[in-house]
Amino acid sequence: MPSQALPGFRDFYPDELELRAHIFRTWREVARRYGFEEYDGPPLEPLDIYTAKSGAEIVGQLYTFTDKGGREVALRPEMTPTFARMVAARANGLRKPIRWFSMPQLFRYERQQRGRLREHFQLNCDLVGEPGPLADAEVIALAIDVMRAFGLTEHEVRARVSDRRVLRSLLTAAGVSEAQLGDAYQAIDKAERSRAPELAAQLHAAGLGDAAIEGVFAVAAIRGRPALEAALADSPDGGAAAPLFATLDALDAMGLGAYIDVDLSIVRGLAYYTGTVFELFDAGRTLRAICGGGRYDGLLLALGGVDLPALGFGMGDVVLAELLKDRGLAPAPAANVDVFVAAVTPEDVPHALAVAHELRDAGIACEFALGGQPLGRQLKLADARGAGRAIVIGPDDRARGEVVVRDLAGKTQAPVRRDAVLTALASGAAVAHTRSGDG
RNA sequence: GUGGUUGUAGCUCAAUUGGUUAGAGCGCCGGACUGUGGCUCCGGAGGUUGCGGGUUCAAUUCCCGUCAGCCACCCCA
Incomplete structure (x- = not known):
């Protein structure tokens, strides 16, 4: 002890x-x-x-x-x-x-x-x-x-x-x-x-x-x-x-x-x-x-x-x-991050880092998997973190100059041009916040 | 500081009048599941039963001490 x-x-x-x-x-x-x-x-x-x-x-x-x-x-x-x-x-x-x-x-x-x-x-x-x-x-x-x-x-x-x-x-x-x-x-x-x-x-x-x-x-x-x-x-x-x-x-x-x-x-x-x-x-x-x-x-x-x-x-x-x-008046647990960035293959990781840092510079809280886990496990972590959205980056997307922006609550996703990620996050469906009250 | 009461995994709790290897759920880690999460199934890690001593063939269980939590007193700036 x-x-x-x-x-x-x-x-x-x-x-x-x-x-x-x-x-x-x-x-x-x-x-x-x-x-x-x-x-x-x-x-x-x-x-x-x-x-x-x-x-x-x-x-x-x-x-x-x-x-x-x-x-x-x-x-x-x-x-x-x-x-x-x-x-x-x-x-x-x-x-x-x-x-x-x-x-x-x-x-x-x-x-x-x-x-x-x-x-x-x-x-x-x-x-x-x-x-x-x-x-x-x-x-x-x-x-x-x-x-x-x-x-x-x-x-x-x-x-x-x-x-x-x-x-x-x-x-x-x-x-x-x-x-x-x-x-x-x-x-x-x-x-x-x-x-x-x-x-x-x-x-x-x-x-x-x-x-x-x-x-x-x-x-x-x-x-x-x-x-x-x-x-x-x-x-x-x-x-x-x-x-x-x-x-x-x-x-x-x-x-x-x-x-x-x-x-x-x-x-x-x-x-x-x-x-x-x-x-x-x-x-x-x-x-x-x-x-x-x-x-x-x-x-x-x-x-x-x-x-x-x-x-x-x-x-x-x-x-x-x-x-x-x-009285049940303690605040609900806050989401750790707004966005989770997931890389499909090891080759995608540098691109995920670039996107993640762009988001952070823009004031968006984001996290990515540090250990090269399979995509399913990364999304599981994204869910546990309370992220409203995930950005998935894989070889196919990169070949098209795109990333996938997924709404984790709505289970919907759409391709977004790599250079338009920030504007897509800003203008798309609202990033989910689980916080209530003083948010 | 005084008196009483309770201490078992990270959390909530089990463990037959003292009995052999202390269990379960949740949580955590991993697998099923190497381009799609919440569910499910399987597996794993995690305990000197708060700590120390005593009684006993045998103690999570009984006794003493100690530490910690809780309750009352004290105090409440």
Whole structure:
């Protein structure tokens, strides 16, 4: 048994890379539709840009080492610190709002499971410089439109949306103190996965009273806009949800309302979110989150020293690829070549090479048999390669100054003058492409 | 990092309460088929049964360890 890839790392065979390329193409195409520009940064960064934000305990989940210059470095586990640095460095010169996206490969040293590896690619889209609710709608809409571009409908993917400003208002009204908010968020985040008595015990240990604990569970159970509006009716700060509602209205106006579930159990694990938070899930909830993001208005100040409102999301390729395969939405295998050039006898081979290279110069993908196989075997290979046409060159054809152009799907063929091969291919029956979708 | 569970050709899976040479389909290579492909038929290559140890006359099968996958926890930047 030869060595294999490290746990959590992937070898991409051609058919798997095909899916990855499909995901990358789609990510770029949809981001472009929203006016986002692509950027990138180094995959290796100083360790402290990650510990500064998340504390030293994060080191256990990073790939770190000391480089030959004595620097503590880490393979990037996330893009946000790099993004914050880049934005901060040129903040004054960049026209706001900034719409940037990237597709970094990220690394984290953790026990892998389905949908969670030690290495993955992640679409990061961030919008900086706009505090208003339309920015939130733009970012959520972009995430949803990526799903739609893959052919995923509102029956297959759900966007669960909440807002930390709303959570804070409701929890405060229920008697949760400012200092206890973090514990309350954590309990809400786990509400669907953990048992209520355990969570209640943890909250109790954090100093919450019975009424406040009950309030936390009540908030975590809010689903849908009417339920949220009802809860807010009893709240002293009913206006806390105004931005969220404006964002939801905007998504409705875009025609994407069918994808949205107001779901107050969504808080996101990160401490730095300040407003809208959202996650995308497959409708059956059999997989991990496809995408997560939200508004982080204080983070650029903390990381980069520029005080700009911002929000964004990250969408990994692993869960997405699982979902596309489950739903039969992975692209059909592409044809390797458009045309296969077959030589009947060894004497025909130089002529086949000349024709093949003419086609290649003209931008047509073509292949010929390297091993002098019989014609039948060559055509078999042409078929396996998905070629739409074959060009057959034999002594008889050459004697007439011709080649045979065969339509492999239609099983028809016709002689073509040797010097008219290119024009015949261009004007004849369309070269078959098996690719569908993004071709 | 903790606990549970599963590991048999490239892939999907078989192998009678432990029994002799570990099989099949798909895929791959070749032949039937040296100027016409997808089908069919025939043949071939490909396995230290994840790895190591133990029990036994005998281990793919039972036990232990280890590695890897999966599930839950942790974490989810």
